[in-house]
Amino acid sequence: MNIVVCAKQVVDVGEIKVNPSSGKPMLEGIPKKISDIDKNACEEAIKVREKVGGKVTVLTVGTPDAKERMKELLAMGADNGVLVTVPDKADHLVTSTLISKAIQKMGGADLIICAEASIDQFSGQIGPRVAGLLNIPQLTYCYKVTAEPQKLTAERNLGDRLVTSESSYPVLVTVTKEVNQPRLPSLMQILGSAKKPIEVWGTSDIGAADLKPGIETIDIKGVAMSRKNIVFKDDLDESVSKLADSLSKEGLLG
């Protein structure tokens, strides 16, 4: 079974600082990482391969430095990687088109696994978009996946109800964080990942040289969040008393 995991390099949102003068988030120099739930997607792909056999390819659309981060997923157990160089202007339309064209260049996939969303944008668009472009079924928000040679069954959290769905292959699955616990690679696996191949493809290699985005991000505004930040660290009784007085003054008791 050919399994493709879609993974994204993101800025570590927990490390974002706000520019004190403009109030805007500062994105330069923030450490980057593989988006959290993409590791769950990779773990699930490896589990499926362990059960039904096949090959796991990590597919990333990103800047050249994403190659280093992709190695973490290869160390977990993925077999190889493909990095498609992201054009200057990319939105979900461009990225998902590049992913689907790359999958077609690979000769197609039986199973494509994405995270329910990336941690920076949290749009959850890429999975359903790729499924739409390839015109295949999409089983979204899966917290349990059971792959068999002829079909895949998924238990899905749709927010207001739990849905069990099944599909023949090819199928695209998006997973939530609850689906598994991503394995931590051993030192040997980390060293071994250096030998696993990562191919770098340009947009023209996959016949997608002149893609135009459908949306332009024209600004990232800051989010005004002014809090009092009064922290009571005194003797516990005193702290509690001050907090209760403050809540009372704010008119929140009663």
Add this chain to the structure above:
Amino acid sequence: MTNRSLSLLTAYQRKDYWGDKMVVVYSENQKLACEMLSKARELSAELNEKVTAVLIGNGKDQLSSELIIHGADKVVMTGASLSDLKAEEVSDLLCALAKEEGAGLMMIGSSKDGKELAARVSSKLGVGCSTDSKKLYMRDGSICSERVVFSGNGVAVERFTSRPAVVTVPPKAYDPLPADVGRQGETVRKELPYGTYGSRTVKVDPMLSEGANVEDAEKIVSCGRGFKNSADIKLIEELAGALKGYTLGCSRPIAADLKWLSEDHWIGLSGHKVKPKLYVACGISGQVQHVAGMRDSGLIVAINKDANAPIFKVADYGIVGDLYQVLPKLINAIKART
């Protein structure tokens, strides 16, 4: 020549532009559909487009008039032959409708179903999509949408360069228009094409719920991993009781991993987003994903034993201390003042 006709002229010169006849509104959640209709009316006046609401599947006949009195010019009922409303088929129907009627803007309710649907629809139409749009407006002839990104650390201003613009709209972004019972509109039934796919729904189970409605709560007391076991949650129930008019909330691990509380309590990026007057976070470290769900609260109080926990950065008041010691004292102190 007005701005609008100018912008249309330039837009028509682009081959990707084909929609300018209607704003399409769709949600399985009728209340949310009515909220979106209110915004759709406002934008449609600016866009000079009609507002069409869509009902998909069987047995929706009685919903049509409600959509009209809340602002729809037209209601299209389709997909009557579908027994299993999966995203694959429903997105085919919406794409067919958008093309047939020339949609300039599609507003889809931002439930989990709505989000996957909107993404699939936009991919098939080859257009952009803005998920969880908090603000939607026209600027210089383009549709713009604002949405929260980087786990609440920024707001992206997105300008559509493709039509139809597809957006998903969360609940409570807009107030519904008052019902205008005299309002006239047409209801049409339409068979639209859809494909066949290799997936099927095997079963649907209700989500285990304890009936917590955190989105409407005025005061929320939330618990996180600082609690050692599920029985200890009674401590925050007591605090909540002392505060009166409360609802219990929690962070992701409590609902999703430990399952001490049902998911209707879960507050955060992939849980519920809340804005109570008072939010008390007990034993919650304040990961960005949790903060993204509660940052709009009126007043935030944090109790955590780790003085460096990020929750204190977003709190108005905080106590550094062991919640097992703080909570009983706080409960008494609040009771003494009410």
